[in-house]
Amino acid sequence: MTTATTTVGVIGLGSMGLGVAKTLCRAGFETWGFDVRDASVLELEQAGGHGASSPADLGRKVDVAIVLVATADQVRTVLFGEAGAAGTMHEGAVVIASATVPASAAIETGFQLSEHRILMIDGPVSGGVVGAESGNLSLMASGPDEAFVAAQSVLDAIASKVYRLGTAHGVGSTVKTINQLLAGVHIAASAEAMALGIRAGVDPKTLFEVISNSAGSSWMFNNRVPHILDGDYAPKSAVDIFVKDLGIVLETGKGLTFPLPLTATAHQQFLAASAGGLGRQDDSAVIKVFQKLTGIELPPEKDAS
């Protein structure tokens, strides 16, 4: 298939899905989108895409459907619900399942799709909104070779790196789960470190400059602490996403009877932030748990956008 002949759809037009859909429009694909929020569909149409009235409507039109909803339940609904896409997609069509879900759910989805003779790539993404909007996502992807062949042009457009993790469903989601373990612990650790530094009287900008160039640095420290320094908690990725994602990590551990003490502790910090009304703010707002408890003075906050 080529750009000219592959029609593609995105189910779930949140910040990630909308970014991916716009990238596909820009790359010349006939691009369909579905979301329960009309405003998101409208934004896609303004970017040159087409709004579908339901996942089933979308499924009828596309060769490749990228699912970028938030939860495993939503994946089940948009694929296998009353107006689900699986009932209308043609034989040999491909679902790229990119929501962060437990590996067990990815395996189940792949099995159900195969009963419809639809191929699946278990392909969660990394790279955030910036990666989605620029076609530079990373995919942690497993699934049958023919799915990768059929979706090649779409993958080329949305991702700068596709990690092929074998042909079995579940591996992509497992690797993503482990990435989220680290990402979540690192965001919570960044908050703990910056909060302690502020309490100890160190200038937070200086602290960031030193640590971001030292052995204490992490991708998340370098990416999220500037949000704190700028007082900008407009959600690039929200606190509640990590309540969910670290929840998936802990469920995975429980399913394997495997202890995850740091994950459990970081999950509690995100839960505490969400309990404090911060669930919809940027995940860097987890530092405000320390502010609420101890009254430390964070850099002045921008007006909420």
Place this chain on the structure above:
Amino acid sequence: MTTATTTVGVIGLGSMGLGVAKTLCRAGFETWGFDVRDASVLELEQAGGHGASSPADLGRKVDVAIVLVATADQVRTVLFGEAGAAGTMHEGAVVIASATVPASAAIETGFQLSEHRILMIDGPVSGGVVGAESGNLSLMASGPDEAFVAAQSVLDAIASKVYRLGTAHGVGSTVKTINQLLAGVHIAASAEAMALGIRAGVDPKTLFEVISNSAGSSWMFNNRVPHILDGDYAPKSAVDIFVKDLGIVLETGKGLTFPLPLTATAHQQFLAASAGGLGRQDDSAVIKVFQKLTGIELPPEKDAS
């Protein structure tokens, strides 16, 4: 002062101190060293340095003394003990205090040295043995300007980056403490993530390749996980160093009445490793806590060196 006229000493010839001392020899400094272990002193002498018989003996000979012992107690002993260097160093000489110690200890040491009219740089280092041996350490340094002027040529030789964190003692050690908070949490999180991946059946090399290029990466993940993949637990930095350093972080939090849940959890993991007889192994051996508990199969281990 110039290379030709500044005489320098290193107190504590562990892997870090010996690396620094050899770097100074190579840079053309008359370099003295002291350690309780004769083998380390011999190694310095073979590299062109001179062995001192005590810290006091060393203090008599040098303009700048770098203290690279392990603990705050050892710092007190080598500077102010019976054969301490503070009693013999000349007025206006400089101590670069590079051990990782609580900020309160650094402030106390600076005050005591000032009574001897000796200048101090509160200057913990980052960069590991590789940085020490190549003259590429980072210094997180605070102290009076005249100390930095007097020690300039020495700092140029041992460090590629000197963060000047103001004139007050304690700031350098606070920033280092916060760096160690993150470094320790990241090593323990790396172990937790790799252990879960192995338990879930993901190939550990593939997992490392994906995560090290993704948002879950950290300096420590990228640096330490290869030790696990290589089965090489010869200590570049030992488990017990993080038992100590995260202990300092927790003491700092306690002193400021500040909760540090992730630090506390990571500290328990290093304690568990040490309890399991792994204290002298590389800090990446903290993953063996999961192996001992769950029987996961780690990559085959090299013969201990």
